[in-house]
Amino acid sequence: MGQRDAIDAAILKAVQQNGRISNADLAERVGLSPSACSRRLDILEKSGVINGYYARVSPKALDYKMIAIVHISLSGQFAKTLNEFESAVKLCPNVLVCYLMSGEYDYILRVAAKDLEDYERIHRDWLSALPHVVKINSSFALREIIDRPNVGV
Amino acid sequence: MGQRDAIDAAILKAVQQNGRISNADLAERVGLSPSACSRRLDILEKSGVINGYYARVSPKALDYKMIAIVHISLSGQFAKTLNEFESAVKLCPNVLVCYLMSGEYDYILRVAAKDLEDYERIHRDWLSALPHVVKINSSFALREIIDRPNVGV
């Protein structure tokens, strides 16, 4: 699962910075022939180390001007309870991130909304309706300081 | 800043799902000729609607097995205080996300670490050392349920 050597690490770093780099340029950058580079990249993709390639689109351009951080507690920690909650939360398209957490709350969510009215709808129709929820705590981002797509680049 | 019409929206949706789609394929998908599609994509990139393209790499493959959510409060809310904190936090490569928040804490951070020992180092050398910090509260992700790169795709 981990990269094998320094060249794989260099490949990963490069595609994290520029997902549209051509294989030819990538090969030159990491000091490999195009064919060798293509083989390695293929392995990294097929083995799941590289999940995919995406464009970053400014959320504001999509009219998503609001980010909420939502802490949620459930009525219990049984596997069945967690599974039912997780299956349901995955269906909400506004939930960008969801982690099962240690600490006071069971889950933390990052939710995108177009505006406050949109968030109220999401809160009412989605979040409050999730199974086994006993406590919800929403706070809102006033400003984005950092949003890096990847670690260590 | 917002997209102009349905075709731009379709272009954005496509590149969010596949950042490596070729212009020819993209044109076909949105029902445009390659030249017209290329012109639109160029505008979307140059105007900043599309921020860039990147590969998603499994954090585990990079040996980042740990995600911490860190709530931080500062000693005040003066602009100078916030600015100094924000300039400093941007220098920490392990901080993936940082928002200025409403609510109990001033900032919320998403921090990647290789393991608990690595996190202790980050906490000690970076987070605790950030200017004006008076309270830090770390909790840890036990499991990732959702991690979408983009909203509404």
Add this chain to the structure above:
DNA sequence: CGTGAAAGGGTTCACTC
């Protein structure tokens, strides 16, 4: 915005070391 053609570049083989 669409068409068409030209030009250039990239990918992908089989083969070799």
Add this chain to the structure above:
DNA sequence: GAGTGAACCCTTTCACG
């Protein structure tokens, strides 16, 4: 595993309608 060379395909980018 990596490099070479060549064929093939595709993409991009014009000028023009």
